Amino acid sequence: MSRRSKIILVIITVLFITVLIWLGKKNKENIVTYDTEKPFKATIEKKAVATGRVIPLEEVDIKPQISGIIEKVYLEEGVIVESGDLIATIRVVPNVQSLNSANGIVKNAQLTYENAKIQYDRNKKLFDKGVISGQDYENSLLSFNNAKQGLNNAKSDLDIIKRGTTAGLGRTANTNIRATTSGMIVEIPVKKGYQVIQSNNFNEGTTIATIADMTKMIFEGNVDESEVGKLVKNSNIEVSIGAIEGKKFPAKLNFIAPKGTEENGAVQFKIKADVFLDDTHFVRAGYSANANIILEKKDSVLSIKESLLRFDKDTEKPYVEIKTNENDDFEKKNLELGVSDGVNVEVLGGLKENDEVKVWNKASKEK
Template sequence: MKRKIIFGTIAVLLLAVLLWFAKKNSKSPIQYETETPFKTNIVNKTVATGKVVPLEEVEIKPKVSGIIDKIYVEEGAEVEVGDLIATIRVVPNVSSLNSAQGTVKNARLSFENSKTLYERNKGLYEKGVISRQEFETAELNYNSSRQDLNTAQSNLQIIQKGSAAGMGKTANTYVKAEISGTILEIPVRKGNQVIEANTFNAGTTIATIADMTKMIFEGQVDEAEVGKIQNGTVLEVSLGAIEKKKYPAKLNFIAPKGTEENGAVQFKIKGDVTLDDEYFIRAGYSANADIVLEKKDSVLSIKEALLQFDKKTEQAYVEIKTGDQEFERKDIELGISDGINVEVLDGVTENDEIKIWNKTSKKDEKEENN
């Protein structure tokens, strides 16, 4: 009797162990969650990186070479056309100065000689000794030599001082503002040597002036997106220096030629930025421009995470629920996307339940963890 009890107990324990192993090894079917399509607004946009710069920016250069004698303005100052920015003290070139002085001496000798002849011929003409033609020739030579002397003296003054008597406000030693605006930069200081702009030299920049009320965005877009934009496209410009504020802008230039950067072809774009009085926008602020490539309102959409792609054909498809945890593949045609939601042109309806293929129910996850 005792032996039967022992065997019975062992049998019960074995049965219990077998049942436990059976339960442990039996996996319940994976329960996939589903989502249904929905209607929403989708905006497909790209971001162009760049900066904001003044529409008009002018470099002021001297008309003569020399030394900066005095600077009358500071960076950030507002100026009008014709305002004096700096004056230049001319340092004559020894060779040019010597040549000009020699020219003046020769012109003076010629003038004095022609003056003597003129006064002599005038007296002879009044006495009737010489003809009128001879007198007029002497008078013409006299006037011509006087003009040559004046010209030589003026040239000497320009070499010595940078200007000549009678030039007034047009003196070359005065550096003046050529546009109205803000002084952005003065790269020279008093005592610096400057060079005039000429055929062989761009000249020294005395100051840079810009109209800060007219700013533009300069940036670049990728070749894959440049064909989707055109002049007049609306931009939203955000500045790195100003948080949580965007400025409206309108595209007005797309470069006809791209440049290759890091293996990708980029095209330069420009857009007029509409400013307000809330912040002072400084030239050169880094900026990003949101460019709307395409926009659709209230279109049938699904989340991009629901999409699957055929490995061979790359055809997009989803799995539609047909029964309890039963799904059927359905190829779909896609429209525009904003990176989160994508438009569905054909293949599903609003009532379809689409399998979330990369997510199971929390109940199944707990069972798997146990």
């Protein structure tokens, strides 16, 4: 054999050995062992989360009974008031037409009064002389008193139109805006100089203040239509308030709306729940909150992590692979599942408590 042939043979042999070594290493890399996990007993709760806010159960809007300008506001937001406490006063801006009409009524009443007085004075002298009967005298006295009362009424009406009050009304004067219930003033949306409109059958009127009982709060939120059918009235729930970290307030569901409203393409149903407060935290009206509602609960049931599940492409049924021997051989097992909390899921059938379930896409530490 020539020297050139020997060199070529050596090169081919070296290349052959190199390929064999590379293939051996590649084959070892393809051998992967997987971690396994066993089923476990767990308590699984399926929850719905409703987003909303905490508001007072009772809120009362204080509105004026007369139109005018806010003259003075005596209290501020956050003050505790009793029914009857003075909140603000109003300066009346009289209507020109009503003022003119009232002035005319006063003038007519004055004329009637003066005429009745003249007749009364004349009849009294005649009665004293015995010229007229007692009945005629009494009739003239009645007419005089009626005319006098009519004049006083007309003057009082004119005062009310001018100033919103008159002598003798006292606390009933409608220029004084008073609390109609006890509680905390949570809002005063007006200031001195604001124009306000009276409350009547045709107008809601301007809100001078809002009073609420801050010791009685409710949660008001929305639940998706896919979960509202599982809610049960008077069930216990937990309310988490965003402004108070680490605290969950117990509550009781007391209202589920019979009709939903569409929001962003999804139908939402309003719910309400009584929130049980404590003496440690002051809960302000309008705090954003979430309500955790337990839809279903299973205690100490056989469970696995949801991350271990796979779904058949054809049947879409869930399955796992369990270890069959020490050679890391696995066998497919179809499962029957129950309640899930998003992390763990109840296993109704297909697994035993001692089965070793493959952890997908997670190589063992020995690799």
